[in-house]
Amino acid sequence: MKRYAFLLLLLTTARAFAATWVSSAPTADAFPLVANGHAATWNLSPTADAVVRLAADDVRADIERVTGLRPAEAATSAHPHPLVLVGTLGNHPRIDALVAAGKLDVGELAGAWESFVITTVDRALVIVGSDRRGTAFGVYELAQAIGVSPWHWWADVAPAPRNALYVAPGTRRFGPPSVKYRGIFLNDEDWGLQPWAAETFEPATGDIGPQTYEKVFELLLRLKANTLWPAMHACTQAFNLNPANAALADAYAIVMGSSHAEPLLRNNVGEWTAPKPDYNYVSNRDGVRAYWEERMRTNGAYENLYTLGMRGIHDSGIQGTTSDEQRITVLEQVFADQRELLETYVTSSTTPPPQIFCAYKEVLDLYRQGLAVPDDVTIVWPDDNFGYVRNFASPDEQARSGGFGVYYHISYLGRPMAYLWLNTTPPALIWEEMAKSHAHGADQVWIVNVGDLKPAEIGTEFFLDLAWDLRRWNPDTLADFLPAWAAREFGSAQADAITDVMNRYYQLNSVRKPEHLQWWTPLKESPQPSPFTSTEIDARFAAFATLRTEVDRIAAALPPARQAAFFQLVSYPIHGAALANQRYFAGERGDAPTAHAADSALHAITAEFDTIADGKWRGFMRLEPADNDWRSMRIGAWEMPHFPAKIEPADRAAIDLDLPAAATDVWRVIPGLGHSGQALTIWPFDTPRKAALTVTFDVPPTTDDDWTLELHRLPTHPIDPEHGQPVTLTLDDDRTLTLDATTPDGSAAWADGVLNQRVTHRIELGPLTPGRHTLTLTAGPGLVIDELRLRPD
Numbered sequence: 001m002k003r004y005a006f007l008l009l010l011l012t013t014a015r016a017f018a019a020t021w022v023s024s025a026p027t028a029d030a031f032p033l034v035a036n037g038h039a040a041t042w043n044l045s046p047t048a049d050a051v052v053r054l055a056a057d058d059v060r061a062d063i064e065r066v067t068g069l070r071p072a073e074a075a076t077s078a079h080p081h082p083l084v085l086v087g088t089l090g091n092h093p094r095i096d097a098l099v100a101a102g103k104l105d106v107g108e109l110a111g112a113w114e115s116f117v118i119t120t121v122d123r124a125l126v127i128v129g130s131d132r133r134g135t136a137f138g139v140y141e142l143a144q145a146i147g148v149s150p151w152h153w154w155a156d157v158a159p160a161p162r163n164a165l166y167v168a169p170g171t172r173r174f175g176p177p178s179v180k181y182r183g184i185f186l187n188d189e190d191w192g193l194q195p196w197a198a199e200t201f202e203p204a205t206g207d208i209g210p211q212t213y214e215k216v217f218e219l220l221l222r223l224k225a226n227t228l229w230p231a232m233h234a235c236t237q238a239f240n241l242n243p244a245n246a247a248l249a250d251a252y253a254i255v256m257g258s259s260h261a262e263p264l265l266r267n268n269v270g271e272w273t274a275p276k277p278d279y280n281y282v283s284n285r286d287g288v289r290a291y292w293e294e295r296m297r298t299n300g301a302y303e304n305l306y307t308l309g310m311r312g313i314h315d316s317g318i319q320g321t322t323s324d325e326q327r328i329t330v331l332e333q334v335f336a337d338q339r340e341l342l343e344t345y346v347t348s349s350t351t352p353p354p355q356i357f358c359a360y361k362e363v364l365d366l367y368r369q370g371l372a373v374p375d376d377v378t379i380v381w382p383d384d385n386f387g388y389v390r391n392f393a394s395p396d397e398q399a400r401s402g403g404f405g406v407y408y409h410i411s412y413l414g415r416p417m418a419y420l421w422l423n424t425t426p427p428a429l430i431w432e433e434m435a436k437s438h439a440h441g442a443d444q445v446w447i448v449n450v451g452d453l454k455p456a457e458i459g460t461e462f463f464l465d466l467a468w469d470l471r472r473w474n475p476d477t478l479a480d481f482l483p484a485w486a487a488r489e490f491g492s493a494q495a496d497a498i499t500d501v502m503n504r505y506y507q508l509n510s511v512r513k514p515e516h517l518q519w520w521t522p523l524k525e526s527p528q529p530s531p532f533t534s535t536e537i538d539a540r541f542a543a544f545a546t547l548r549t550e551v552d553r554i555a556a557a558l559p560p561a562r563q564a565a566f567f568q569l570v571s572y573p574i575h576g577a578a579l580a581n582q583r584y585f586a587g588e589r590g591d592a593p594t595a596h597a598a599d600s601a602l603h604a605i606t607a608e609f610d611t612i613a614d615g616k617w618r619g620f621m622r623l624e625p626a627d628n629d630w631r632s633m634r635i636g637a638w639e640m641p642h643f644p645a646k647i648e649p650a651d652r653a654a655i656d657l658d659l660p661a662a663a664t665d666v667w668r669v670i671p672g673l674g675h676s677g678q679a680l681t682i683w684p685f686d687t688p689r690k691a692a693l694t695v696t697f698d699v700p701p702t703t704d705d706d707w708t709l710e711l712h713r714l715p716t717h718p719i720d721p722e723h724g725q726p727v728t729l730t731l732d733d734d735r736t737l738t739l740d741a742t743t744p745d746g747s748a749a750w751a752d753g754v755l756n757q758r759v760t761h762r763i764e765l766g767p768l769t770p771g772r773h774t775l776t777l778t779a780g781p782g783l784v785i786d787e788l789r790l791r792p793d
């Protein structure tokens, strides 16, 4: 029993990514944040930044949410102790005096970016930041430590009530972050965010406006993010057309940017009022420049992250050019003109403002053809919209002073098929792609496209967590994220069970996203039945059915206060994905009653979203958009498929090679990655050389078959596009085969790869003698092997 308790303690320690330094029971020298029916008083500097004041107000409200007691605020630090002192270094006289007296060791805080120290000294709890956001992050760190989720408002996560809160003595240091600018892009808001804001949350504005943005900004700070690309579709009024939005961003110290197609904070779909063809830098340079200049004049005083370059009005190529050569010339002129505007309206005497060039879609090709990007501009690599980063800086490029960043998607509207509904990108994939990018210099800007934000809570948080402190996450700690998240949101009793269902949810949807069940892509000529065998479909049905039962069992075990959050974060996504699969596969089998029942059930649980949390989310969850712009893009219009009788592929005994057993200290198993949930890759990601992976397998005695080796890999893009991803396979030390495990970016094969979430290479081996064989695979970093399988021909 004792041993069990010890193991449990070890497990809990390993899992705890949230702070555990606040307890409900007094310990020696602990600071009484709330004790004996009294909450310690807070004191802020009279000249505290707006964001510090906002954060302190939020967290004082959090303390009341947890304990029922709201801390008072004292105008002066001469107030009797216990006191919570909150301030930015150099801006809080009492904190500065403690530092000067040598009582408060702030370490490397002075001049650091967004860093903070939380410490107990002289019967005070001190939260001191290096700058305004650092201080605010420190205050919100305390909120997490007392058990308040960053999603307490956005997903109705109820904190566990506590009578007392004691802060353990000691000094805790945080920051600087792994990535300088970290944020989200609210994109494709036509389904949830915009209709909900317009009808339910902010009817007076009738749009996504200051009330909604205020909640978004608070969330970003709680998640230790600092940047926002605002909603930008035609259904939404452009962010900067309402000056209250930018003023609010400034109060919350949120750095405002704009997407790849919206240079210098201009939302073209909503703001370019001249005829569309005039958005043309060849024929109307003065007109476009004046349009940008106007925004610099009104918003240049705020803290912004400026997108440079130019594309079309929306997500399209630059207008008025006929060749790549001309596009490059025009873009270089655009850079020069835009930087001149920044120089005039923004640049302080010494520091140019942060600028990015996002090499999205066709723009990456221009960069690869030699487009010259000013050295101090951050080049932001795009993913391929499906979660696989398209480019990595070479060692030479990494010398650029502007450095690099990544624009990543966990939601997407576009070809070959959108995914705008559930969030099914496994945390393990986000880690694999983003940590790999970081290892190749992408540490200046990380932006994630989160679609409507809900239900993308888990992916959003994990992405921003990585950006805040990437060092915590590696192949050995990755699996700790979900249990810690589940324990924080729903309590420890059900955390393991929730982790288990979420892991299975990610794995099942790694085989096919629920939005991509139609087994064809617009790139193929006609609809096709799924490539699964009946056995595989039955197994998928059974796995989803088990998940649904388990989710309902967990829901029944949770207290009423946790129900709304559980529905939003776990139950709806899992039931939704299961029903979408049932609807599709039953339809494909011609089982109309089951397919139609699943369709009705899917509509019913979606409608339930309108009723939870007393109707707070009415209008947020829809299978179709509220406007007519993007019909049938979310999960695809559903109808019973009409296929001829299916030809079942012969289900012949294949041999699965035991890849995890072959892992080495270089080829590492990444838990939760791939169809297998245990794909292998070379880690650390900047390992400079190739490494060998050796697998043994047995061929059965009676066979005289020819064999094909299937190498299933994730559709990652090569780290070095010039040399691809060469793989050498050596069989029994006497036969060597080579292949290039790359897929041409944007091709039909690429489309299949991202929809299947794997690419399969088939290598004919011919006959194999019965008995033991050895296969050695040698490749470089960047290749992710999901499974190796031998099939008899």
Ligand code: REL
Residues within 6 Å of the ligand: 187, 188, 259, 314, 315, 385, 412, 413, 414, 449
């Ligand atoms: O960056 C993106 O993902 C966007 O360009 C696209 O997703 C696009 O705006 C889309 O919303 C509609 O075209």
